[in-house]
Amino acid sequence: MPKGQNLQEVGLGEGAPRVHPILLVFLGGGAGALSRVVLLEVSPSHQPWSLLALNSLGVLLLGLLTGLWEGRQTGLGPLRVEEARLLLGVGFLGGFTTYSSLALTLAQLALAASWGTALTLAALSLLTGYLLALVGLQAGSYLGRRSRGRGRGLRQAEGRD
Numbered sequence: 624m625p626k627g628q629n630l631q632e633v634g635l636g637e638g639a640p641r642v643h644p645i646l647l648v649f650l651g652g653g654a655g656a657l658s659r660v661v662l663l664e665v666s667p668s669h670q671p672w673s674l675l676a677l678n679s680l681g682v683l684l685l686g687l688l689t690g691l692w693e694g695r696q697t698g699l700g701p702l703r704v705e706e707a708r709l710l711l712g713v714g715f716l717g718g719f720t721t722y723s724s725l726a727l728t729l730a731q732l733a734l735a736a737s738w739g740t741a742l743t744l745a746a747l748s749l750l751t752g753y754l755l756a757l758v759g760l761q762a763g764s765y766l767g768r769r770s771r772g773r774g775r776g777l778r779q780a781e782g783r784d
Contacts, residue, residue, distance in 0.1 A: 651714020681720035686759020
């Protein structure tokens, strides 16, 4: 949240009713955690590689959304960027990805003396997370610039700019 906004209510677009930020995070987080549990349950290998894939997807999506929303006022449909960030970024993707499960899995592997698997998972988690965040940010930033440019061109063509 921007400084000074803290837990003030945020609105869903122009003239829409205001929704408390905690509610946005709560709803998004619940949906993200439920999605994570379902995906891990249906994955063939469960742990630890499914967890790596899930966290990698989450960080790519978070980078993409963050890059896409840079410098924008609108987020997703009637949501403003800050509302969409709370609902989807902090909430959904925060619940979808899971550092605590990764740390617990690493500890369990270490206790089982599976040091090679634990170190490989830790290294791959950090490396893929970092690289996919970069890719997501770059792709989102590019797509955001393209969509803003297209909107500006349309407004100019219509004589509104």
